[in-house]
Amino acid sequence: MKLGINLGYWGLGMDTDNLAVAKEADQLGYAVCWAAEAYGSDTVTVLSYVAAQTERIDVGSAIMQIPARQPTMTAMTAATLDTLSGGRFRLGLGVSGPQVSEGWYGVKFDKPLARTREYVEIVRKAMSRERVSYEGAHWTLPLPEGPGKSLKLTVHPKREHIPLYIAAIGPKNLEQTGEIADGALLIFPAAEHIEDTAISYLRTGREKAGKTMEGFDVCPTVPIAVGPKSGDKDVTTLADGFRPYTALYVGGMGSAKQNFYNQLAQRMGYEKEAAEIQAKYLSGDKDGAAAAVPHQLIDSTTLLGSVDRIADRMKAYAEAGVTTLTLSPAGFTLDERLASLRAGVEALERAGLA
Numbered sequence: 001m002k003l004g005i006n007l008g009y010w011g012l013g014m015d016t017d018n019l020a021v022a023k024e025a026d027q028l029g030y031a032v033c034w035a036a037e038a039y040g041s042d043t044v045t046v047l048s049y050v051a052a053q054t055e056r057i058d059v060g061s062a063i064m065q066i067p068a069r070q071p072t073m074t075a076m077t078a079a080t081l082d083t084l085s086g087g088r089f090r091l092g093l094g095v096s097g098p099q100v101s102e103g104w105y106g107v108k109f110d111k112p113l114a115r116t117r118e119y120v121e122i123v124r125k126a127m128s129r130e131r132v133s134y135e136g137a138h139w140t141l142p143l144p145e146g147p148g149k150s151l152k153l154t155v156h157p158k159r160e161h162i163p164l165y166i167a168a169i170g171p172k173n174l175e176q177t178g179e180i181a182d183g184a185l186l187i188f189p190a191a192e193h194i195e196d197t198a199i200s201y202l203r204t205g206r207e208k209a210g211k212t213m214e215g216f217d218v219c220p221t222v223p224i225a226v227g228p229k230s231g232d233k234d235v236t237t238l239a240d241g242f243r244p245y246t247a248l249y250v251g252g253m254g255s256a257k258q259n260f261y262n263q264l265a266q267r268m269g270y271e272k273e274a275a276e277i278q279a280k281y282l283s284g285d286k287d288g289a290a291a292a293v294p295h296q297l298i299d300s301t302t303l304l305g306s307v308d309r310i311a312d313r314m315k316a317y318a319e320a321g322v323t324t325l326t327l328s329p330a331g332f333t334l335d336e337r338l339a340s341l342r343a344g345v346e347a348l349e350r351a352g353l354a
Contacts, residue, residue: 001318001353002031003344004326006062006221007050010041017334019053024338026054028345031324032090034062034185034221039104042068044077051085060090062185062221062326063167067096067107071119071139075126079157087158092185093119094167097254113176114138116166120180127162129153165219169260171201178205183217183324188249188261190300191316193268194220199321218323224303224310225330226343235305239298241330243290246298250274251281251289270297303327307343311350318353 005025007018022033033054035046047059059081064074074091082089095101095116098109118136126132131150134141142148165183168174177184178201186198199218206213223242227234249261256278265274273294281289303310317325329340348354 001314001322001348002324003029003348004032004034004060004219004221004324005030005341006034006036006326006328007046008328009036009038010046017337019050020334021329021337021341022050022054022057024341026057028341030057030341030345032058032060032326034060034092034326036062037065037068038096039100044081047081047089048084051081051088056088058088058090059085060092060165062092062165063094063096064092065096065100065105066093066116066119067101067105067109071122072126072132072141074119075123075153076155078123078162079127079153079155082157082159082162083155085158090163090165090183091123092165092167093123094185097260098258099254111138113172116173117176117180120164120166124164126153127157128160129156163217165217168198168202169264174198174201175205175208178202178216179209180205182215183219186218186220188246188264188301189220189222189317189322190268191313191320191322192300194218194317194320194322197264197267213321216323218321219326220317220322221326221328222301222303222317223328223330224340224344226307226310226340227305235299235309236295238304239295239302242298242302243293244286246293246301247277247281247286247289250293251277251279252286256282265297268297268300270294273297303344303347307347307350310343311347314347314351314353318351 035043037043043061043064051059078091095112101107101109115138118138122134129152131152132141133150163182165185166177166181167185168177184202203213225238227238250265253261262274262278276292277289303313327344329337331337
């Protein structure tokens with residue numbers, strides 16, 4: 001199992017720290033550095049900046065939002081980043097959510113699976129430098145009865161095949177991701193539940209495409225917070241620091257009718273708790289929502305405690321089928337975040353997974 005690092009969003013007051021984290025991860029041998037986008041910093045600019053100041057670590061979009069770009073523009077960007085980084089780019093895609101898609105981009109959030117499938121087909125066709133001609137329900141290239149003509153990408157990517165990932169949560173999206181992608185970007189993964197909540201669906205999709213899980217990258221992101229001990233009191237204190245984060249996703253990331261993270265928590269056995277967190281969050285009681293998050297939900301979806309305890313958790317993820325474990329280091333200072341990065345490498349070694 002390899003390690004990745006997720007920088008999250010840029011422009012939140014930690015820009016200098018984020019670059020330092022990326023450089024340290026590069027020196028420590030982390031496999032990939034991911035950056036996110038929503039409706040603030042864009043991932044392409046961030047990854048270009050990071051790639052220019054690192055040497056070995058891959059840079060990946062987690063995610064480039066499908067409603068933000070035409071598929072051929074995404075192919076152009078991927079090819080350019082792969083060339084400029086010396087073959088270190090990984091393309092992560094996702095449909096975002098209805099609030100961002102419709103509120104920020106003005107793109108209707110309908111038929112996300114069909115849109116994703118068509119988008120991936122066009123991106124792959126363009127990145128392979130075929131002449132792009134496509135007739136689908138959502139995209140038609142070239143437009144009929146006009147001056148447009150079938151074109152092919154003029155940039156040669158560094159590699160013949162740029163790895164393509166999809167951010168997936170729901171069962172149908174996971175199955176399609178297994179079928180059409182090279183890897184899956186997961187969030188809130190519990191090692192004890194990841195087979196039932198994610199990998200089984202990915203495997204079904206792989207089988208549908210006549211493939212196995214061999215070579216497919218199962219890539220969840222987990223926050224990490226290191227403590228000097230692994231006692232219950234210490235772990236509880238660390239877990240409490242993630243209550244607002246968990247409450248935001250389970251309770252507030254989406255609407256009452258459509259929250260993928262809330263549905264995931266329900267599939268993990270927290271039906272009653274997920275409903276309570278969402279009700280409180282959407283009513284404006286964010287503190288109450290955070291207090292309602294079960295400790296076990298946080299502990300099972302993060303890496304908390306001593307290096308030895310984290311090593312045990314890493315073993316569980318590897319045994320469950322995770323191939324790249326992406327860490328999101330917690331901490332109010334740069335030193336704390338760098339310490340988490342180093343502890344991640346030490347834990348991987350102690351787990352016998354390096």
